[in-house]
Amino acid sequence: MSQIFFSILSLVFIYFAHLFLLVKGRSRDLENWVLSLSSYLALIGIIALITIVLNIYSLDSLSFGLLAINLVSGYFVFRSKRDRSNNRSSYRISLSYESCLLFLLLGFTAYLYFFFPTEFLLGGRDPGVYAISGVQIAKNGGLHLYDPNLEKLRSILGDSILLGYPGIYSNAELGLSKEIGSLAIQFYHLFPSYLAIGYDLGGLDGLLRVNSLFGILSVCLVYLLARNVLGRMGGIACAAVFALNPAEIWSVRIPLSESVSQFLLLFSFYTIHKTLYQKKDSLLFLPGVLLGLNSFNRVDSLLLIPALAFFSFYTFLFANKHFKKSVFLFFGASFVFCLGIVYGYIFSKPYFLDLWREGSLRTLSVIGAISIGFVFLISILRNISFVAGFSFKVKEFVKERKAFLRVFFFLFFFLLFGYAYFLRPMHFAIFGQGRTSSELALNSLPIFLWYVPISFLIMAAFGYDRLLFSHPRIGHLPWVFSGTLLLLGYLYNPSISPDHLWVSRRWVLFSIPVVLLLGGIGLFSFSLWRGRWRQIGIGVLLLVSLGHSWMRSRIFLFTHMLDGFHTEFQKFSETLPTGNSVFFTTDENLASIFSFVYGRRTYLLSNTQVFLGRAEGLLDAGFQPYLIQSTAYFGQHPNLSFQKITDLKLRGSYPIPTKERYPDALTFISFHQSVFRIQKNTEGKQSFAPTSYEWKMGESGFKTYTGYFGKDLEIYSTRKEGPLVYGPFISLPKGKYEIVFHGNDLDRAQFQISADSGKTELTLLERSDAKESKSLVFKISENEMRNLEFKVLVPGRSNVVVTKLILRKIEP
Helix, strand or coil: CCHHHHHHHCCCCCCCCHHHHHHHCCCCCCCHHHHHHHHHHHHHHHHHHHHHHHCCHHHHHHHHHHHHHHHHHHHHHHHHHHHHCCCCCCCCCCCHHHHHHHHHHHHHHHHHHHHCCCCCCCCCCCCHHHHHHHHHHHHCCCCCCCCCHHHHHHHHHEEEEEHHHHHCCECCCCCCCCCCCEEEEECCCHHHHHHHHHHHHHHHHHHHHCCCCCHHHHHHHHHHHHHHHHHHHHHHHHHHHHCCCCHHHHHHCCCCCCHHHHHHHHHHHHHHHHHCCCCCHHHHHHHHHHHHHHHHHCHHHHHHHHHHHHHHHHHHHHHHHHHHHHHHHHHHHHHHHHHHHHHHHCCCCCHHHHHHHCCCHHEEEHHHHHHHHHHHHHHHHHCCHHHHHHHHHHHHHHHHCHHHHHHHHHHHHHHHHHHHHCCCHHHHHHCCCCCCCHHHHHHHHHHHHHCCCCCHHHHHHHHHHHHHHHHHHHHHHHHHHHHHHHHHHHHHCCCCCCCCCCCCCHHHCCCCCCEEEEEEEEHHHHCCHHHHHHHHHHHHHHHHHHHHHHHHHHHCCCCCCCCHHHHHHHHHHHHHHCCCCCECCCCHHHHHHHHCCCCCCEECCCCCCHHHHHHHHHHHHHEEEEECCCCCCCCCCCCEEEEEEEEEEEEEEEEECCCCCCCCEEEEEEEEEEEEEEEEECCCCCCCCCCCCECCCCCCEEEECEEEECCCCCCCCCCCCCCECCCCCEEEEEEEEEEEEEEEEEHCCCCEEEECCCCCCCCCCEECCCHHHHHHEEEEEEEEEEEEEEEECCCCCCCCEEEEEEEEEEEE
């Protein structure tokens, strides 16, 4: 019932917004509905965030908020409609060629965005943390996250149990709370509030599709922005290239915050464009507030403050009649940005302090404060004769040398392009060592062009020329300046893990949209071709660009990534005992998801052997402990017995996690975990019996960097050299082990065993003397070693196939 009531009230608000725009003279085509739905999403996000802060979030509380707003909206809508009763224009449905083409594009885009979600429900990375936060808000009604078992478990297990999880902080460890069970989820909370609504309306299936809706609206807003400059066909072309961009498709299918920020930016900038030409200056304060809403979603939105300050300075120099409007826009956004900083400090303090200590938030805050001071200063001084004279002289100087400045801009643009594409990577080749994030920074432009057609980046120069010089459009400059600053900032240093498609997150925010918009405007404005050659040139470049996007996204375009993870997690959690049961694992991808999404309290271990040495205390305290791990090796614990009760087997397709190249194949993310009940041993001393443990490559957490999984789930090499097999990142207790690799042409490969994610080498690189098997013996002298990897490295064109691995403990 709550879902139905909320949905009805939502539709009523959207309809009222639609009517309001009609009576205010807005167009009746797609623009009206896009603005109505966008206004609704922005409003419901604000209401949800307020209720979350007050710890009263629920669909019912959102419904009451919507009901109150609908009553007020209805009054103003019908009063405005009565006042304009003489305007009786009828609705007309356009069936033009352009309209049909646009709706075909939107229909196909909706199909791509909604029907192939990525079920990234793994707690080790951001999408899983966001999913957890959305589910917890929906279940608890707020940000409060508390585990009542942690204090007692910690008193028994000591530091063998971790108090937090990846992306979930322990407030006690940070000194922010005296309660051991107090936890705080990383990140800001606007995006999780939308995820909570999606979860309430459609469960995890609804949560995973939240970004799809924002993605569709972003495509519509790109169309509207481009249409205002290029007309309908130009807008459709820009929207198509944007909608089918591989990074865009990837980002709207996975729970990450960039899609919401991208939507808010596009909606804000389109609202600025529509409002800037109104007579009332103060109207620009509202789109400024809307733009500032980003600060409740992502910290890097503070980069918009200097961009808006530059826009105010630009209007001061060249469009003085719009200066007051730019100031209202700037201070409206800055006011909300400041509220966002305060919000982060109060309600996301661990994350806020992390970013402050790391330096990025401190730098952005200083730049923002300088920008605010600068705009405030020119607002006060602009009427002084000296300052006004300076503005007039600059304007005349630019006007007299406009042709020279255009040439200079093109020269500067292409010199900067040449440096970033050719010379900056050479700096790494000469001075760089190792494969680190600095390599990504130095090669950022070539890598950026993996996601964006180079033709659009080149044509962006002509887009800048049209909007800045040949046909200045003051209403478009806020997004031009903001997008340019974000583009330059994230090309200079993406500050992110260099694996792909992960790295595209930084550029999806607004770098990719601004290049595609400017490139599309430049393509349709290119003045060196005329008539039929112009049509041919535009058509060819559009087809090449769409072909580029198709080739980049073909491996995942019509594939449901990690398909079945949610279903298998659900089935697995339902087989687990409840009551006083507690679960323990070293796998950070599983612990938080089981604990907070599926309701099976699961804790991360820092050391399994220390934990098992203290497990009797759990039994004495009334807990029934279970251990989740991939092997049946437990070390020497004669007072305990272990009974296997169930298995978790997961396997889903995912792009190969490459760094040096764009992902060109799908691999498997797989888990094979067993659950063991821990009990007291009543049968006497535990005896050692050699155990053989066999892994199939496609079902046991192994990964490949240079190969692919066949239909038989074996790993096949390709033409590429490098790690053919690595994983499964297990923990093993003290003892002597033998691992046997089975496959074909193994004499062409090298083998190695390492631990601690590659930091500790347990064996040297060894070649195989046989084609079909290779045996390595290794010893673990410590109490336990974590994140063990069994590696197979191959040269190019090796024809190596790895079919299975067998692990055997040969000495205790």
